[in-house]
Amino acid sequence: MSEGAVHVAGFMLGLVGLVMVIIGVFVKGDTRQTLWGFIGGLLFWTGWVEFLFLYYARRYGVQPEIENGEIVTKPEYLIMPASFGMWVAIMVMYIFSTRNGCDFITWIQRKCFGKKQRTICAQPMTRHTSIVTFMEIIMMLWGLYLLLMFCYDKNFLGDHHP
Numbered sequence: 001m002s003e004g005a006v007h008v009a010g011f012m013l014g015l016v017g018l019v020m021v022i023i024g025v026f027v028k029g030d031t032r033q034t035l036w037g038f039i040g041g042l043l044f045w046t047g048w049v050e051f052l053f054l055y056y057a058r059r060y061g062v063q064p065e066i067e068n069g070e071i072v073t074k075p076e077y078l079i080m081p082a083s084f085g086m087w088v089a090i091m092v093m094y095i096f097s098t099r100n101g102c103d104f105i106t107w108i109q110r111k112c113f114g115k116k117q118r119t120i121c122a123q124p125m126t127r128h129t130s131i132v133t134f135m136e137i138i139m140m141l142w143g144l145y146l147l148l149m150f151c152y153d154k155n156f157l158g159d160h161h162p
Helices: 003-026 028-060 075-097 103-120 129-152
Strands: 065-069 071-072
Touching: 003 028, 003 129, 028 075, 028 129, 071 129, 075 103, 075 129
Parallel strands: none
Antiparallel strands: 065 071
């Protein structure tokens, strides 16, 4: 595909994902809403997150990481750790402001707040299963990409660290 076609395809993929998540709000049944949110979230991530990192890496001439003549990390992944602060900001909102069904966030809340968890995280956000699933898949993908990139970064652990 030409570069222009890739950008149009990425935009359309993200748009379809966003529309699917919104449609999922109006669908009856938690399972159906979960599927709409999950699939929509995957398409949104692939289209509007990954393709935008690709676009800006190319636009600003970010070079891939090369070792022994082979590309070990693509340019779009090298700029992704710059989004860490935004990921933390959203996680702060989830950890300090919401009671939710995410086992990981609930575990963090229990460890940080102990018996005060119900006081600090008094009530859930409005519950739309499609939106909740969408945000959970986005935050998991984002967090795991960041973890992977920090682990591979030689300034932190490096790819040969146990």
